[in-house]
Amino acid sequence: MELTFVHQYSGDTPKPTTTTSDNNQTGAASITPQQQSPPQPAGGKHFISDLIPASTLLNRAREDERGRLLPNDDIGIWIDKLEYDELVKRRDNATGGEERSNLSKATTRLNATRSTHNHGSSCDQRPHSAVLGPLIDVYFTKIHPILPLVDEAEFRAQQAEGEVPEPLIHALCLVAAKDTKAWIHLKIQASPSTLPPREFCSRLHASVVGALRAPCQYDKVTLVRILALASMHSEGPDGAEESSMLLSQAMHHAQTMAIHLGQSNGQSHDNLAMKRLFWSLWVLDRSNSVMNGRPVIMSDADIAIEPFAPGESGFPAFEAWLRITELMNKIIAFYRPHYPTDVTGWEDQYVGLEEILDEVHGWDLPPSVHMTIHLYYLTVAVLSHRSRGIKQIPRGTNSSIRQRLCASEIIRLMESEHAGCGLHALPFIPYAVSLTLSVAYQHLRQSQFLHQQEDACQEFRKCTKILQSLRRTCSSADTMAALARKVQxxxxxxxxxxxxxxxxxxxxxxxxxxxxxxxxxxxxxxxxxxxxxxxxxxxxxxxxxxxxxxxxxxxxDEQQPAGASTEAxxxxxxxxxxxxxxxxxxxxxxxxxxxxxxxxxxxxxxxxxxxxxxxxxxxxxxxxxxxx
Incomplete structure (x- = not known):
């Protein structure tokens, strides 16, 4: 019912007037809505219902027993404009708004259509609809506990409503497709059977990157997540460069939203999701710096958001990963161009993995997660010794001994019977083996005892075999495997x-x-x-x-016993x-x-x-x- 503010009339009630419409050829009278009101009683008075807000104002326009006008301030409230905007925002977030929801759905469908049209991929080249669900489940089971880039509850709710942009779904599947649990689901609509992981990932990566180049509009958080997930894939000679560029864009948009400053969005759930997103980006930034030889994108001096307290994130594996990355962040400083050249690495007491798991209460994690975290820890420990090149024979420092022992441990872990299906398919795995291969090569060249060279040669051969197996999913293993074969x-x-x-x-x-x-x-x-x-x-x-x-x-000759023939x-x-x-x-x-x-x-x-x-x-x- 439409309500209008009613004034108290004085004098006779005006009579309705008739007007003739310009388009009415019959001359029929048209009466305005005001002219359709019921006739008012004589005497200049009429009744105003309590349903009309004006009745409250008129009732207050009277004097009290002392002759003072009653105040009207308690009828409404005065609020600041910023406070009003915040109240409207909370109302919209709480109600959802059917009109806004329909607009979001329409925009999502339009973006999906534009993406398909603009990046030139036909419908039959996208993943089969039957495999999207299993691949998404693999992602949230194997990748999400370690790097919670996406809020699972929000994603599942939006997916049920059909509101998740297609590039975000494809980006999740792209990361999950490298895991052995996902290989039976790597099927596109045009193929009657499953595809090899690298071929499937290459097609999916092209789809995601093409959608990002299309003139579509995604909200900033969704865009950051798509870019970050896509940066975890690398294929071909330019793969590392493309990966770094995608991550740089993700960090750029995150900085635009000031996530690194810990600004609040008003709801604690959103704050926690944004905090997880930022620290996941921070982990990817430091990992990209090490694996691809790039400067860090965001300096620690620019970060205001607080780290997670133990148990705050809800993901113990993620918090353990963060603690190890904090070690790597300090180790990166050893390799900066102007760092003193006489520093050989981390020579002080080095924190153990058991201490980290104690801190984050991570002992109840599945064995596969423990194995993956252990491999990441060993990789960072290998970097804790700063190699000065092949021509510089290392001294027996704490860091050099740690490097050799951890490299050998990486080989044992990768050769274990549980590694093939137990390790979670994260981008650092081929880097860890390639780094171990480099350590074995260095020992082969630098060891002054023949038995040490033989041990190094054996480890080099094992790394070559592991890299050959990783070529199934990782392009970055191609070159190092070929290089290793040349040496062998x-x-x-x-x-x-x-x-x-x-x-x-x-x-x-x-x-x-x-x-x-x-x-x-x-x-x-x-x-x-x-x-x-x-x-x-x-x-x-x-x-x-x-x-x-x-x-x-x-x-x-120096190794031959005295008097022995050196001819042979x-x-x-x-x-x-x-x-x-x-x-x-x-x-x-x-x-x-x-x-x-x-x-x-x-x-x-x-x-x-x-x-x-x-x-x-x-x-x-x-x-x-x-x-x-």
Whole structure:
């Protein structure tokens, strides 16, 4: 019922007047709504119902017993405009608003249509509708407890209403598809059977990135989540660069919303979801810095939001992951360009994983989560020693011993029978094995005892086999696996491992050259991408006839017992091409262990014969059965 404010009339009630409509050819009278009111009684008075607000005002316009007008302030309230806006916002959030909900649904459908049209992917190239549910379940079971980028309750409610943007669903499936539990569901609408994980992920990644480029409108939080999830995928030589760019965009939009300042949205549930989102982005930022050799996007000095207290996030695995990433955040400082070069890494007491699990009350987590957290902890511990290049033989410091022990532990963990189906498919796993491969290569080159070289060679071979198996899902394992095969081929051709050793005499000569140049810094590639040659200490063929094999022969002679013949033990001189190959190998493996330098896979021109991944070498349990 429409109510209007009624005035008290004086005098006679006006009579209705008739007007003739311009379009009414019959001359019929049209009466306005005011003219349809019932006739008022004579005497200038009429009745005003209590249902009309004016009756309250008129009733208060009287004097009390002392002749004072009664106040009218208690009829309404005075509020500030900002307070009024906040009340309206709370009302809208509480009611939801049918009109706003319908508009959101229409916008979601329109964005999905535009996305499909603009990025050129036809409907039959998207994931089959029957596999979306299982893939989403895999994501919330395996990935979400460790990195809660998405609020599950909100997502499930919006999914039931059909309000979740398609790119967000595809981004979740993209991350989940790398897990072994998801492999039976990797099917698109155009394919009668499941696809290999990398092919499925490549198509899905193209769909998500194409949707982001389309002229669609997503709210900022949804956009941040899509970008962050898409950044967890890397494929091809430019994969690391694309991943870093997507994460940078996610951090940019998060900063625009001032999530890093901990600003409140008015509801505690929303605040907790935004806090989880920010610290998940922070973890991805630090991981991206290490794995892709990039500076951190957000400085700690710019962060005002408080860390989680134990149990606050609701995810003990996530809090354990955060504590380990805090260690990595401190370790990154060791690799900054202007950090003192005489610092070898974390030489103080190093926190144990058991202490971290005690702090976050994480002992009741599933074994697969414990295994994944343990692998992440070991990877960070390997980085706690700052390698100074292949030509610098490490001393027996706390950090170097920790690095060697943790690298060996990574191999044992990855070789365990539960690793294949137990580890949660996060992007750091191929990096962890590649880092361990670099440690094994470094020990192969630097160890001064033959039995240590043999141990390093065995670990190198194991890492090669693990990387070969990871190629099923991770493009980043391709190059390192091919590089490892190159090294193994040279090892097989060499008569002795001693021919690959950097001797102490070679190190002494390198130190002398460094003092002559007044340079005291780890040997690393130039910022321009040009290789500086980490093996200047290992002589190559020259006019004087000195070559790397002769230096290795001298080192081998030192190991022979007195009076023993060294003729059979002397290694065959290797060609200059082989030594040049190892110069490049040293550069790659040396810089891979330094998060300050991005590994440019385009520099690996000697890997131009890299073969595509062959799925025929895998059995049903995703185990490699071929020869490595």
């Amino acid at each position: 081929d040279e090892i097989k051709r060499a008569p002795s491992l001693a021919s690959f050793r950097v001797t102490r005499e070679a190190q002494r000569r390198a130190d002398d050259k460094a003092r002559e140049r007044e340079v005291d810094m780890p040997c690393a590639p130039a910022l321009s991408g040009e290789r500086s040659g980490l093996l200047e200490a290992l002589p190559t063929a020259s006019a004087g006839g000195t070559n790397g094999a002769s230096g290795a022969r001298d080192a081998l 033990a002397q290694p065959v001189e290797q060609p200059a091409a082989t030594l040049g190959l190892f110069d490049g190998m040293d550069d790659v493996f040396g810089t891979y262990m330094d998060p300050n330098y991005p590994v440019n896979l385009d520099d690996l021109s000697f890997l131009d014969d890299l073969q595509p991944f062959d799925y025929a070498g895998y059995d049903g349990a995703a185990n490699w059965t071929g020869d490595v």
